Amino acid sequence: MTSLRLTFITNFIPHYRVETFRLLAQRYQTRFVLFSDGREKNWLQENGTASGHFQYTYLKGFRFGGVRIAPGLIPIAWLDNSDVTVKCLNGKFALPVVALACMARRHPFIIWTGDWSVLDTRLSRLFAKLNNAVCRHADAVVTYGEHVSRYLIANGVPSENIITSQHAVTNAFYSRPVSLQEVEELRSSLQIPDDARIVLSVGRLVEIKGLQYLIRGFAEAATARNLILVLVGTGPEREQIEALAKELKIAERVRFAGYMSPYDTVRYYAAATVFVIASVTSHGWKESWGLVVNEAFNQGVPVIATNAVGAADGGLVRDGENGFIVPERDAHAIAAAVSRVVDDQALRGKLSANARSRIATWGQEQMVDAFSAAIERVTQKRRGV
The missing domain is CATH 3.40.50.2000 (Glycogen Phosphorylase B;)
Structure with missing residues (x-):
């Protein structure tokens, strides 16, 4: 000192x-x-x-x-x-x-x-x-x-x-090993089939998180794929999200996990195939950073982020290298990015490895x-x- x-x-x-x-x-x-x-x-x-x-x-x-x-x-x-x-x-x-x-x-x-x-x-x-x-x-x-x-x-x-x-974030905290048993217990608690891929979002259920675009993008990607969307967090937008999921006929594919402590979120990242942060510019305001990106990278999860996310525009997310950066308010772009990650195992492996190596120096x-x-x-x- x-x-x-x-x-x-x-x-x-x-x-x-x-x-x-x-x-x-x-x-x-x-x-x-x-x-x-x-x-x-x-x-x-x-x-x-x-x-x-x-x-x-x-x-x-x-x-x-x-x-x-x-x-x-x-x-x-x-x-x-x-x-x-x-x-x-x-x-x-x-x-x-x-x-x-x-x-x-x-x-x-x-x-x-x-x-x-x-x-x-x-x-x-x-x-x-x-x-x-x-x-x-x-x-x-x-x-x-x-x-x-x-x-x-x-x-x-x-x-x-x-x-x-x-x-x-504290990388040692979010990169902790998560056992297969923990993942299986999580899947069981949310009634997620063993063969379903998890698309994950963690954050407050509020307008700036762009959840309506995430829901619409997920619905499009899930048309020909066995996917489950898991939303971790609470907030005033939940009723609107539930209503939209019902309207799009994907309610049975969406899980609301509610609030999770920082420690408990780690096993959600470990269980996920891809993480999406769909934040939008709201009344001129943008997401300053989005530390959930750092958290997801620590478990090697590829991230799809909009260009309204600080972690994307600020250099942590690299398009096509450790995830994808998509235009905000573009459900089709989210769907296309999710589909690429889910469908291409080799690409997913590359994105995952690069996510871990990137966050190790961050x-x-x-x-x-x-x-x-x-x-x-x-x-x-x-x-x-």
């Missing part, structure tokens, strides 16, 4: 960031300041908020007009005596408080962001301008991937200030390396090196 002191400010600790933060805390004297209670609308409440073996503080606060207000963040931002502050590009209260304090004090700060699109509303466009201004004034910006870096450069952020990261260590590169750049800049 170096003597450099780091203050890392974000909303809360999701389960997939515990290892990231642990590794950061190993490299630097780090304290994590958390301003939310984990009740964001895009977060599954069943997952809760996590903790870890590092220094962190959850600030008390309240919600006003949907915005989380944590008054204790104000003195922290203005009196912070760390060498560098890292702020995730979130929090309509937290972001301006921290950014303004850092700029006023000439305190080094780094922004971490996955934004590569803007909600199509006046308020969102206004906040996007403010966010881009913060990124332009930051000493460095760490991005989720190539897609975010391109977006920032197009919005005036100097390319020399941008560090492109590898958005990652882990938490590489992700934290990007933060280290940004921190080194900022500290050198401040020293005039």
